[in-house]
Amino acid sequence: MVASSGRAVVARRRGGPERLVLADREFADPAPGGVRVAVQAAGVAYGDILLREGLVPRTEFPVTPGYDAVGIIEAVGEGVTELVPGQRVVVRTAGHGGYATHVEVSQDFAVAVPLDLDAAALVALPLNYVSAWQMLTRVAPAAPGGTVLVHGAAGGVGGALAELAQLRGLTVIGTASASRLEALTARGVRAVDRAGDWVRAVRAAAPDGVDTVFDGVGGATSRRSFTLLGAGGHLVVYGITAGLRRGRRSPLALAGTAAGTLRQSALGLFGKGLGVDGYMSASYVPAHPDRFREDLTELAALLNRRAISPRIAARLPLAQAAEAHRLLADGASGKIVLDVGDAESRTISTRDGAVVDGR
Template identity: 45%
Template sequence: MEIVLTGEGGPEMLRVTSGDGPEPGKGEVRVRVEASGVSFAEVQMLRRRYPRQPRFPFVPGYDLVGVVSAVGPGVRGVRVGSRVAAMTRTGAWRTHVVVPASHVVPVPESLDPGVAAAVVMNGVTAWQMVHDVVRVRPGQTVLVHGAAGGVGSLLVRLAVLAGARVLGTASAAKHDVVRALGAEPIDYRAGPVPAAVRALAPAGVDAVFDHVGGRSLADSYSLLADGGILVNYGSAASLRDPGHWLRPYLGTIRRFTGWWLARVLGGGRGRRATFYYVRSGPRFAAALAEVYALVARGSLEPTIGSRLPMSEAAEGLRLLVEGRASGKVVLEA
């Protein structure tokens, strides 16, 4: 079985077919998929707004957890029967997936496959931003946009574990979820977010994690305390732009360039702005191992909003499109 995105539109453009992945080639492994995540990247792909997405039709699926069912020639260190995770960007929503052996990460046997899948792309994204990009420290105050979402909820948990005070934006219906994560909720629909943040943190915040992009970035940057950092890791606002998919990113680059120049010239009060984009490789594997260790110890618990059969991937996407998801939506084989 595989889930195919047949064209631009809504979740109804997904089709369940009988296709499957090929046999592994040199340096590859074949994985029987147990669980895969639904991410905002797939929402953007529905609208043809995701950078460098494949041409329609194609199989979506950004990440997976499963069991190795076959190994190709030249593979060392990965055995049939091993449970592994991988970030594929596309192609994970099928029964079997072939991936490079160098891209798989061992999954602790004690972890439920759905829980393990919920922290592959999302967990690494949150971990690297908190610990590698910002280096959150005890006593700092940080702002997380979309605090009830798949990445946002993990950002909140990790920042709290690091000793920070966390403010989190979410719709009013999700404020109990945000409080349970350890953050102070802000209703982004109730009025200007900058005013609400300043009421809670008059001196500004030490970091802002912004997945919205677009005009939100100017507000986020304005909320930084001296020496603070803005991390832009998404472009949700691009869904509202009717032009070429690249146009919103050009505007973001112009903003970031202006802030960088101000800092170089001695202005900007030491504030910084940077992009984050999750990438495969040794650092990804190391970060995911750290995340899995925290989950296995019970120190980090991903928020899973829904678990659905993979055949109901369209419903999983619909939850994200309509803003009804809290935490991660997981598809299970």
């Protein structure tokens, strides 16, 4: 094996999107149990913004963001037996490293996929769809025929939650900005304007309460959502986007989020027959690699059968990672993807319908 030369997007210190710069880099041989992948596409996620802003504990700068990628195995480390060079894989990083021409990951977090599936659709799976699937099937399963509330139902994880919940026979109430309500309704979601009195609207749609609330906002949104649960219901909190303002660290917003956070004692939950669950992909996935591979394999099969169709908000070249972060902070509807290898097309549509030539 030989090391590979390539490029990576690097944030040398915390700050705004302008901190993301493209730099030359050498990629070493994979460690034992690891694989080195020539990346075709990398996913952009809110966790990348938190990383860039220095809000992820124990982050050491300089750092390359990126949780998920798809590409071709270039080399394998000692002890790797089930994956071989030339295979196409979709991978989950250890929380950083995906915005690059090459990435090394443990074989535990790489799943072989067909060559003919779209790279952008595939890269939506390891973070957005696996997170949604695990919350729906492992953290707080709801029986078919039930009703769930999904906050940010037009976003990356929220959109995956809405689609997968419907696939599992659940009625979905979804909050979103006014401009996205029509699109949600067209997909069978009971859309609610998040800027209005959404608590009243949800109560009207589900008078007996909802079975599960999936909340990636946190703070007061979690506290108000708790009041909407029906008997035996669960609130699942998986993010704190309320602590950011347009994708930037905000001490005032963080303080407000902390002050507005739901506080319930174990005895209080017991007496009400309700549950509050937290899901953090960065903790859950590394602790359960077998579950990750099982869930990602199932989702890839659903994609191959066209049972799911990840929404792609934008596709940009690697050099425009900063613009990708700006689009995400503005509220992208679906997954934002960085095309790293030779893409079939670099013409993308932004959230407002404008056409951008990313070449």
